[in-house]
Amino acid sequence: MTMTSVAKRNWQALTESLRAAGERRLVLVEGEPDWCRSWVSGCLETLDASQALWVGRAEDAELAGLTGIASKQFKRWLGRETSVLVWDGWQGNPPDGVAALSGTLQAGGLWFWLMPPLEDWGTFSDPDYVRTGLDQAEHHAFATRMAGVLAADEDVIRVQQGHEEAPVLPLLKPGSSVFELATTPEQAQLVSQLVRFGLGRRRRPLVVTADRGRGKSAALGIAAAELLLAGRQRVLVTSPAVDNLTSFFRHAAETLGERLAERRDDALVMEGGASIRYLPVQDLLADKPDAEVVMVDEAAGVPAHWLREVLLGWPRVAFASTVHGYEGTGRGFAIRFRQVLDRETPQWQSVSLHEPVRWAAGDPLERLVSDLFLLSANSPKVISPAVEDVVVERWHPAKASEQALSEAFGLLVDAHYRTTPADLRQWLDDPGAQSWRAVVNGVTVGVLWASVEGGLAPELAEQVARGERRPRGHMLAQSLATHGGFPEAAVQRTLRVVRVAVSEEHRHLGIGKQLVAKARHACKEQGLDGLGTSFGGESGLLAFWQACGLRVVRLGLRQETSTGEFPVQMLCGLSEVGGQLTQGLRERFAKHWPVLVPRHWPDLAPDLLAAVGADLPASARLDAGDLRDLLNFSEGYRGFELTLPVLRQLEQCSGVMAWLQEQSDLALWCRMVTQGWSWDEVRYAGLCTGQKEGEKGLRTLVRELLKNGPEL
Template identity: 65%
Template structure:
């Protein structure tokens, strides 16, 4: 690259650093030309710490660190001045948005792509991972091209057209931008210190967009707490790699008073320490600590966050508001219910002023537009009954305003909605959507996709665990785990997401959306309507109210929600209805064996609710009645009666009746989940074995009395 051109880029970079800006540089052309251009550019600059996302050999030629887009979470919380993203190797939206957030003021993001006009038909290598390959025109990339083309701050370098573009003249005033603490951040540090030294059970929830210094504030506050006399501050996060800023700022506050340090620990001479523990270890070990801090909380399952909240006297949570590890707004909405119930005196703090770049940063602005990071559901009042209409809707053909409203609803309603979901919604050819509208505003949305339809041989291989197809989440799960190859052969419409604006809830909007999807199934000759979600009592009640029935519970918790996946189905065709009944009967026969092995820690209220939805598989005989009376009215022991008590749970009507009983939770824990009396006593569920057995006897006695009256 000629020295004059290099000088122009150096001046441009210096102007960006002076004003606190970052920029996107789009290289449009053939792969090898774009790679060669960037490699030559990098040769004229100090690029220590630069990252190249793409092929390691290309990064090696440029003399910079190569990373995989799949490893982006390792770099959250770190900083770089130059990021090269080779889009020819794939463009997973979450990784792109995530790593863009590592660029500091003055940073440049080089994006290597075909010419903008070719984006709608560009077969992104990342599509094969998500089942979007071969879909033809891709609306998601077409939309990104429109956003980028309309943003005058994006620097476009086009092969054969303007390979040495005229760079924007960035106006620099006398005051240079200096990354550092804002008054807002300093106040947060002081507030966190007051919280850490103050009364118990006053948790703090900090939300901010990326680059606002929340991790740094946590680190500085943790250090101040040790210097003020606290003995141990624990910090957790999805990864210790996310906490580099936290530990760096904590160490700066503590200065030469640090006796020993590592990437996950700072210790003072008196033994006072700040330590990182992954959440599973934190919950398993339960170490003593006056304060626990949770960074990037939206990236952790809600069930873990609740356990942390209840396990220590002072807990602070921090989360990114608009993110790719999970949206802070979805986190706040879902987790607020837990906070209101368990710690009603919790405090909320927001950070708005950027710390690592200037307000109005051009790169942040274009990223927000590209991935709808600022999308919000519409502001609306409670609609009048009958004012809501449901209509088919295609997000790929919607206006930007409509799309932002609908995607904002998904962000608000779901714990983890990311840019990757936006791409899947716009580009999946098997997807169909509906929206509920009031006076032109979207108040509800349903997104689903057609699954299954595999040929007989392939479906049989899926059922035997010999093959796994991309996509087809529900169809494959019911075939391989449920044991019925027909589940992969039949065509099912799976509801991927459903969301209703807060003012429009409890008005039947959600049910109307599901009814529209069911009518679509009938009109298209599909076999069933189904869904899969993280098990939660309110959601289970909603789907049961829509006529869907339990057919499977996953054996391990979902990483995203921390809940066990629950799968429900409603047969629409005769074949679909037959499959639904067969799946339910088989699962009802097997579920009790799996409970103590896989669902021993499932919330008992949810377990009772799910079990009540299963068909009965056993009928009582004369000897069973006698044994129950001996247990309820006499002194027949719990352990010798336990096999019968478990069998009772498969009798007609028992679980539905039990779900409404005060001691249903004790029954589920002791009888179905196999908890020992010391476990039950340790959690305060019983005072001891004798009292626990007495309460179980009373449950059986009440049921026997009711049955005898019928």
């Protein structure tokens, strides 16, 4: 599509004025898909597309002469920069990807978003919906809300089919100075602090948090290079992907200058051999190479259990994370990881960056993206009330005011390790979603988000149980049908609690339990068969759900990517068939528990292992021979290995694991009996000095259990 010379000059003048002001803009291209692609291709001919990226179909990117990626590949481009970003929304709009790649745009850059007219967004069948089961919704509140935000923003440039010749381009008043990329005082101070940290005392980790565009990756790279120049021999850096470290390595190389002997995408080597090298987190932890300093960039994208291993594995570790980033995990990371830091390295340090480096303060695009995806959503801060001041009510986030929605979403961000813009879309658009909130004087202090699952036809449920079919959605229902072995779990209708969050000031007042109680009451009113949940295994959360009346029905075999925790699934049957299903799942899982534990959960924390075991129904009874063996073991006449089969039966008896939970040698029992560790392994873990002392501890436990434990 040709563009007039006047129009070309206007677009060129716009980018020049934006560059001078240090700002960026969204250009919303509204029309039929072929027209949108044709128009933007013509416009690109007038712009500097040397660092342009086209997100969409490969053939469209090739026709436009640009580098192209599919929307699902967005993480490959993090850590890089773009001068122009074309996002073909007709090919799908995963919120995490849209939010992420907008942050790659340089000052003076334009983001072209190809979409239907704004008034059609609520009914637009986004191709990305199929992936999450949202294609079943007739109306999309998330897209409608985004359209409203865009329509109200005067800084959004709208190009509409039929009116494309005269889009209203902003007139930027020339400032007193021209924006230049330069190290800010904050960034320079961070570099100095990182160097002091890298040359300083051990076990004083540094945690850097900042919004995107604040130059934290660049600061890490500069500091890494200065550490080599100061005499350090090996600095290692890790991140969710090496592509995220383009800025890190570029700034490190520029700092080393002529001292650099070898330069690769994942390594810099100085004359004499001192080096900065990238390793994937898994390889870093598997190989445990020596290094004076380890840096973790985009730490919020790394599973929490790996972060802890890195923290404890090297003498000086620096973590950097985006606070309000695409992954939405920055605050969750800060809150959850702070507990680990306080416990393991109480002398850790924290530093934050506030002033943007890659664009000017007050950049309209940064504000717009934050509004679109609630990246800056904050939970409210109010004085703790008395329990009677709390009102728990049914709530519809799609109909809520911006302030109420932001407060509620802020609670989810604070309470969970990984809450993303995609979660916001799922919450607003899922046709099966139901929500409740706890309110104090009009302020949201707690929120529960749930979704109705199941209701599949019996034939389909059988196929799901056999692993032949996997319909979108129905996470808990499908898991219990497939892995639990009960097809009826997919036939019955269950309300799964997706998230429950209470503000920090209002915890331990029973508000979470009130929210769950409301959801449970609604299940009965709607004739649902059960209330369930699935969460990353942690003993405190397990105790909360037990207090809400739910019981363990399954423990996942694989760790969750985000937290590294094994998912615990719990259920409460509310109808007759729901109760039968819950009981059947629990009895079957209890039967399989002794075999599964040493194979799949050999390193599970003893407190969680015992809590799950204590929750399960009894699956064994002891006979006279078993009791004789236990008595002989407790008195020191019978060896551990010969008694182990009976000890494993013993812990499956009613009340035994609950009794063991209260004993000081619980960890020794779990490691040796339940999880099948060797004596060398428990000795290395510090649970005993050797087999003799370990057996003595177990004999004492059994003797006390026979005397003061539950009736066998």
